[in-house]
Amino acid sequence: NAGVTQTPKFRILKIGQSMTLQCAQDMNHNYMYWYRQDPGMGLKLIYYSVGAGITDKGEVPNGYNVSRSTTEDFPLRLELAAPSQTSVYFCASRALPWGGNTEAFFGQGTRLTVV
Amino acid sequence: GESVGLHLPTLSVQEGDNSIINCAYSNSASDYFIWYKQESGKGPQFIIDIRSNMDKRQGQRVTVLLNKTVKHLSLQIAATQPGDSAVYFCAENISGNQFYFGTGTSLTVIP
Numbered sequence: 001n002a003g004v005t006q007t008p009k010f011r012i013l014k015i016g017q018s019m020t021l022q023c024a025q026d027m028n029h030n031y032m033y034w035y036r037q038d039p040g041m042g043l044k045l046i047y048y049s050v051g052a053g054i055t056d057k058g059e060v061p062n063g064y065n066v067s068r069s070t071t072e073d074f075p076l077r078l079e080l081a082a083p084s085q086t087s088v089y090f091c092a093s094r095a096l097p098w099g100g101n102t103e104a105f106f107g108q109g110t111r112l113t114v115v
Numbered sequence: 116g117e118s119v120g121l122h123l124p125t126l127s128v129q130e131g132d133n134s135i136i137n138c139a140y141s142n143s144a145s146d147y148f149i150w151y152k153q154e155s156g157k158g159p160q161f162i163i164d165i166r167s168n169m170d171k172r173q174g175q176r177v178t179v180l181l182n183k184t185v186k187h188l189s190l191q192i193a194a195t196q197p198g199d200s201a202v203y204f205c206a207e208n209i210s211g212n213q214f215y216f217g218t219g220t221s222l223t224v225i226p
Binding site for chain 2: 004035040041042043044045048058059090092103104106107108109
């Protein structure tokens with residue numbers, strides 16, 4: 001059981017480039033989340049999804065887009081990379097919504113540097 | 116040893132001592148809280164959670180205390196071990212699927 005898998009683990013982008021951060025989970029979880037974590041800081045919610053075809057903005061959605069065409073996959077898209085998007089990105093999934101007393105599983109993270 | 120979240124982001128304790136990590140949350144309407152542990156280079160791991168209708172919950176070597184009057188959450192780790200060294204985050208459920216994470220407290224266990 002792989003859990004939550006994020007690719008790539010590391011990436012360096014030039015300003016203005018675009019890329020997609022991949023996230024896949026094999027636990028059949030409906031709820032998936034994207035967070036960013038800046039150095040020495042907590043996690044900030046970018047986007048989340050409550051099921052295939054449904055996404056919604058979190059706390060810091062500007063500069064990002066997501067899609068959820070399948071239950072398993074929840075890619076995060078950066079269209080025009082900016083230095084402010086240098087961060088570590090974490091994807092998470094959960095069987096029930098927050099408050100459902102079930103554990104959230106996080107991926108290992110993608111470290112992105114925009115230069 | 117004891118920390119106060121944002122004001123004391125680092126905490127060092129001797130192996131075998133108890134650790135207390137504190138967290139002040141922002142929204143009196145928050146009804147669910149989670150503590151996460153994050154080891155270097157890894158994603159956060161769930162430790163324990165608590166609902167707002169409780170003031171204490173115990174797990175294996177960990178206890179979470181919730182004081183809604185002063186909007187304060189604490190994580191107590193009994194008999195701290197070197198493997199407990201990590202950054203610990205509290206997260207509060209503001210509404211629906213939105214969780215807000217604190218800045219974290221770095222715990223170092225001295226052998």
